[in-house]
Amino acid sequence: MRLGEEIEVEIxxxxxxxxxxxxxxxxxxxxxxxxxxxxxxxxxxxVVRDHNISSDVLARPKKRSG
Incomplete structure (x- = not known):
């Protein structure tokens, strides 16, 4: 989407x-x-991860239970 753009989503x-x-x-x-x-x-x-940005922070996904 572009800034200011509005869409309709039929759920x-x-x-x-x-x-x-x-x-x-x-x-x-x-x-x-x-x-x-x-x-x-x-x-x-x-908050979303931007994969086009390099970061020195190490991301650690949460462990799934079950």
Whole structure:
């Protein structure tokens, strides 16, 4: 998505989510960025790994239980 772009995602018949990309932060030292978006008009944020950024921080995935 591009900044300011809004898309509709139909999750099931009669239920549609409206997602708008608001902004993307500058890269953080751990190779992640914070993505800010609106979901049905409610502001949300999520931290995502940017694989185009090199980082000296070693990522350690959490062990899955079970």
């Amino acid at each position: 099931e018949k009669g239920k549609t989510l409206f997602v708008k990309l608001v902004s993307i932060s500058e890269p953080r030292s751990d190779g992640t960025r914070v993505v800010y978006f609106e979901l049905n008009g409610q502001r949300r944020e999520v």
